[in-house]
Amino acid sequence: MAKDMTLLWGSGSPPCWRVMIALEEKNLQGYNQKVFSFEKMEHKSKEVMDLNPRGQLPAFKHGDKVLNESYAACMYLESQFKSQGSKLIPDCPAEQALMYQRMFEGLTLNQKMADVIYYNWKVPEGERHDSAVKRNREALSTEVKLWERYLQKASGSFLAGKNFSLADVVVYPSIAYLYRFGLCEERYPKLAAYYNSLKDRPSIKTSWPPTWLENPQGQDLLKDI
Amino acid sequence: MAKDMTLLWGSGSPPCWRVMIALEEKNLQGYNQKVFSFEKMEHKSKEVMDLNPRGQLPAFKHGDKVLNESYAACMYLESQFKSQGSKLIPDCPAEQALMYQRMFEGLTLNQKMADVIYYNWKVPEGERHDSAVKRNREALSTEVKLWERYLQKASGSFLAGKNFSLADVVVYPSIAYLYRFGLCEERYPKLAAYYNSLKDRPSIKTSWPPTWLENPQGQDLLKDI
Numbered sequence: 001m002a003k004d005m006t007l008l009w010g011s012g013s014p015p016c017w018r019v020m021i022a023l024e025e026k027n028l029q030g031y032n033q034k035v036f037s038f039e040k041m042e043h044k045s046k047e048v049m050d051l052n053p054r055g056q057l058p059a060f061k062h063g064d065k066v067l068n069e070s071y072a073a074c075m076y077l078e079s080q081f082k083s084q085g086s087k088l089i090p091d092c093p094a095e096q097a098l099m100y101q102r103m104f105e106g107l108t109l110n111q112k113m114a115d116v117i118y119y120n121w122k123v124p125e126g127e128r129h130d131s132a133v134k135r136n137r138e139a140l141s142t143e144v145k146l147w148e149r150y151l152q153k154a155s156g157s158f159l160a161g162k163n164f165s166l167a168d169v170v171v172y173p174s175i176a177y178l179y180r181f182g183l184c185e186e187r188y189p190k191l192a193a194y195y196n197s198l199k200d201r202p203s204i205k206t207s208w209p210p211t212w213l214e215n216p217q218g219q220d221l222l223k224d225i
Numbered sequence: 226m227a228k229d230m231t232l233l234w235g236s237g238s239p240p241c242w243r244v245m246i247a248l249e250e251k252n253l254q255g256y257n258q259k260v261f262s263f264e265k266m267e268h269k270s271k272e273v274m275d276l277n278p279r280g281q282l283p284a285f286k287h288g289d290k291v292l293n294e295s296y297a298a299c300m301y302l303e304s305q306f307k308s309q310g311s312k313l314i315p316d317c318p319a320e321q322a323l324m325y326q327r328m329f330e331g332l333t334l335n336q337k338m339a340d341v342i343y344y345n346w347k348v349p350e351g352e353r354h355d356s357a358v359k360r361n362r363e364a365l366s367t368e369v370k371l372w373e374r375y376l377q378k379a380s381g382s383f384l385a386g387k388n389f390s391l392a393d394v395v396v397y398p399s400i401a402y403l404y405r406f407g408l409c410e411e412r413y414p415k416l417a418a419y420y421n422s423l424k425d426r427p428s429i430k431t432s433w434p435p436t437w438l439e440n441p442q443g444q445d446l447l448k449d450i
Contacts, residue, residue, distance in 0.1 A: 053371075054333075065322035069329035076325050080318060093305060097290035100301050104294035107332070108279075127354045146278075 001030035008048055008059040010038045011211040012180070014110055014173035015070035016058040021169045022074040024203035027085035035210075071103070074169055086203075088166045099160035099167045102150070106171035109147060112140045113174060117181055117221060141225050144178065144188060151190035157197060164201070172198055180212060182220035226255035233273055233284040235263045236436040237405070239335055239398035240295035241283040246394045247299040249428035252310035260435075296328070299394055311428075313391045324385035324392045327375070331396035334372060337365045338399060342406055342446060366450050369403065369413060376415035382422060389426070397423055405437060407445035 005028065009016035023031060036042035036057060044055045052059035052068040060066070060073045062080075067073040078088045090096050115136040120128070156162035159171055175195050179185070185192035198204050212218070230253065234241035248256060261267035261282060269280045277284035277293040285291070285298045287305075292298040303313045315321050340361040345353070381387035384396055400420050404410070410417035423429050437443070 062322070065319055067322055067326050069326055072322075072325035072329040076322050079314075079321060089304075094290055096304060097287070097292055097297075097301050100297035101292050101294055104297040124356065127352075127357055129352045131349065132352055 002028040003030060003032070004063050005031035006051075006061045007031055007033045008036060008051060008057055009033065010036050010043060010057040012177070012209040013038070013057055014177055015056075017173035017176075017207060017209065018070040018170045019058050019060055019073045019077075020207035021172070021203045022077045022088070022166075024206055025086040025088060025164075025169065026077050026081045028077065028081065071107075071170060074166055078166060086164060088164075088169060090160065090163060090165055092161075095161045095163070095165075099165045102159045102167040103170050106167070106174060109143055109171065110174045112136070112143045113178060113181075116140050116225075117177075137225060140222075144183070144191070144225060147175075148188045148191050151194055157194070159194075168198070172204065178222060178225075180218040182218060182223040183225060184223055227253040228255060228257070229288050230256035231276075231286045232256055232258045233261060233276060233282055234258065235261050235268060235282040237402070237434040238263070238282055239402055240281075242398035242401075242432060242434065243295040243395045244283050244285055244298045244302075245432035246397070246428045247302045247313070247391075249431055250311040250313060250389075250394065251302050251306045253302065253306065296332075296395060299391055303391060311389060313389075313394060315385065315388060315390055317386075320386045320388070320390075324390045327384045327392040328395050331392070331399060334368055334396065335399045337361070337368045338403060338406075341365050341450075342402075362450060365447075369408070369416070369450060372400075373413045373416050376419055382419070384419075393423070397429065403447060403450075405443040407443060407448040408450060409448055 002023065005023070007016075007019060007023070009020065023029070034047075036045065036048060038057075042048065043057045048057065048059055049055050051061060051066065054068065056068065058070060058073070059068050062076070065076075067076050074088075090099060114122075116133075119133060119136060123132075150159070154161070158164050159167040172195075175191060179192070179195055183191075185195075199208075227248065230248070232241075232244060232248070234245065248254070259272075261270065261273060263282075267273065268282045273282065273284055274280050276286060276291065279293065281293065283295060283298065284293050287301075290301075292301050299313075315324060339347075341358075344358060344361060348357075375384070379386070383389050384392040397420075400416060404417070404420055408416075410420075424433075
């Protein structure tokens with residue numbers, strides 16, 4: 001039981017979900033946790049800011065060690081609990097290289113997705129331009145096509161080969177987010193197959209965003225991407 | 226001699242510089258290398274695109290393993306050459322946690338810096354707003370103050386404590402970039418001390434951007450940050 005760990009999180013946030021998947025994969029259940037609402041701006045509450053001065057979720061603590069960056073938390077958990085639960089970094093140099101490469105490309109995928117989904121939230125009204133919206137959507141489309149090709153050429157069912165790895169831990173939430181916001185399954189069949197095949201993996205199923213379960217209807221913002 | 230490695234890079238680019246520092250720290254000299262000019266758009270040349278379809282530098286290869294994301298290359302090099310050269314990931318859990326946390330916060334520092342420095346390059350003329358420039362500059366100022374505080378409170382001379390680590394490998398180039406673009410040394414004394422103390426570290430000195438050596442005069446874009 002991970003009683004010496006605390007996770008503050010928000011439902012649906014890919015960075016929060018990454019840490020939750022990593023904790024499940026490493027058999028670190030039973031941690032202290034509290035969910036906050038982004039809509040109510042609770043990520044800027046004192047309770048979150050005390051642990052994460054950036055006012056962002058996740059905020060994560062193991063004993064007195066603070067790991068608020070989701071990639072940092074995932075790397076740390078794999079390193080500290082190497083022989084517990086799933087092995088998330090492959091030994092084979094070729095698989096390991098591919099895993100690291102896909103992990104960090106995942107940040108670009110997530111950024112391009114956020115540029116589209118959060119445009120109106122991030123850009124003040126007087127600074128919005130249809131030309132920027134169009135460019136962001138084209139950039140996301142190019143990015144999603146790249147990932148579809150990666151999966152077409154993949155040598156296994158996972159992002160870095162035959163085994164579930166840290167690349168899946170960190171990128172899967174972004175891919176699920178794309179579908180939550182209406183990405184067309186038929187247009188990206190390999191990505192859809194990957195998305196659907198992992199839905200029932202225990203670490204992912206257990207940590208599925210509760211707000212998505214309560215309201216299964218997503219949005220259609222990305223249906224033409 | 227790292228004859229089975231190839232690095233395509235551009236002078237001054239923090240991501241390229243990270244990989245070069247990591248290679249030096251791991252005693253991996255003698256790799257194949259070629260420098261490309263961003264100004265001449267050579268990062269979009271066929272030679273780069275063949276290795277990195279994103280048309281970005283660095284492009285890095287070890288044998289047939291491709292690691293174009295700079296963080297991926299650094300993590301991979303440390304993992305594959307663990308006992309060679311500097312040990313870049315501390316064993317102590319507290320230092321390791323801090324190292325990962327700072328590494329990934331470094332991406333935010335670099336992004337906020339890029340939002341200011343590359344604004345006119347990234348945002349088409351008709352979409353530019355003084356309000357956005359002001360907001361980006363304020364965000365960078367807040368971010369730089371955060372790093373100044375981290376160094377004030379640090380328990381050693383490096384970003385994650387008493388030893389040089391991957392956090393320094395990946396964040397130092399961004400900090401050097403800030404000063405290249407005119408950040409005021411007096412306003413951020415701890416950051417300036419960190420910047421200056423590492424200038425002569427062999428891995429950093431050897432890989433110092435050649436265009437900066439040729440033209441020691443930087444810009445003053447950040448002097449009021």
